[in-house]
Amino acid sequence: MAYNSKRKLDNVVDDEILKLAENEIICALDLEEYEIKDKIINDLLENGRQSLCKHEEYLLPDIYEAAINENDGKLMKSLKKYFEQQWKVKYGSSNQWFILFLKEYKDAVNYDSVLTRTAEYGNKYLKDCPILSIVLQLLFEGIDDKFFDESNVFNGLWCAITNNGLKSIENFSDNKKRTVLFQALREYYRSKLFKLLEKSQVKDRDNLYELALDKVAEYGWLQGLQAVQKRIIPKFFKTLLENIPVSSDIFGKQGKLDFIEYLICLSL
Incomplete structure (x- = not known):
């Protein structure tokens, strides 16, 4: 009972933290007095700063110009603060290892780059598992914006590792990094x-x-499923294999291996 009460209290505190960060975004756009603010904020939190162009007519010209163009302006600072809090609160609340990972990488070269990318595009590159996406973006320092927009390399990495697990990057020799990636x-x-x-x-x-x-x-x-096959009734195991949700591989096998090797080298 005491545990449930503490968890509810923690959830309330977490919600308040995100609400405060959200209010900073509202203030940065001078939207406090307007009902349209909820629609604009929801769009920003889902799709990032690049979605602001859809709402230009509701913003003062000077505020819009600064918000859309300044990478170190009030809006970007507020968005980055929100998403950083979201990483800790929403994704890390039940994964202490993820909180520790973020603390360790906070001073890393590409930490701000990943945060900026999230503020710019929202959930676009977080896929269906934000924790795994964030971990991959932070671990593979060689991944920059061109790997997302031009060559689609990040999708290739995502397909490889979500189809084939940790073994798909078996040459990634850093045990600490492998442990974090395994958890993700x-x-x-x-x-x-x-x-x-x-x-x-x-x-x-x-x-x-x-x-x-x-x-x-x-x-x-x-x-992975074959490794536990002996503990599953054959008919049910057949059903398992028929329903494996494998991602489509956008690269040829050798091309996939080559580019993963390249990313690993950049991350060592």
Whole structure:
């Protein structure tokens, strides 16, 4: 009971932190007195600063020009503050390892770049697992904006690692970084894998779900599930394999390996 009360209190505090950061964005655009502020703010928090052009007619010209052009202006500072708090509050509240990771990387060369990219584009590059996306962007220092907009390299990295797990970057020798990436992959696979196991009528006996999660995070969907095959009824295992949610690979196999090797070298 005491635990639930503390958790509710923590959630209230977290909501207040994000609300304060949101109010700073409203103030930066001088929207405090206008009802349209909620629509504009929601758009900014979902799609970043680049969405502001859709709302130009509701902003004072000087404020709009500064907001859309100044990379160190009030709006960008407020957006970056909001998203940084969101990383900690929304994604890190149940993942202490992620909070520690952010603290460790706060002074890294590309920390501000990742934060700025998020402020500019919102959730565009966070995919369906913000924790994994943030970890990848911070760990692979060689990833800059051109890898997102021009060559689509980030999508290739995403497909490779979400299809094949940690083993897809087996030459990534830094154990500390591998541990963080393994944790992030567990978060990516968790809900997808557990839903798939339930849908396939596989029972969670003797901690099977957690074991399967570890194996899939390490080896990817196919090899990970094959590693626990002996603990699953054959008919249900067949159903599992038929429903693996594999991402389409936009690169040829060798091309994928080459570019991952390149990114790894840049990150060492």
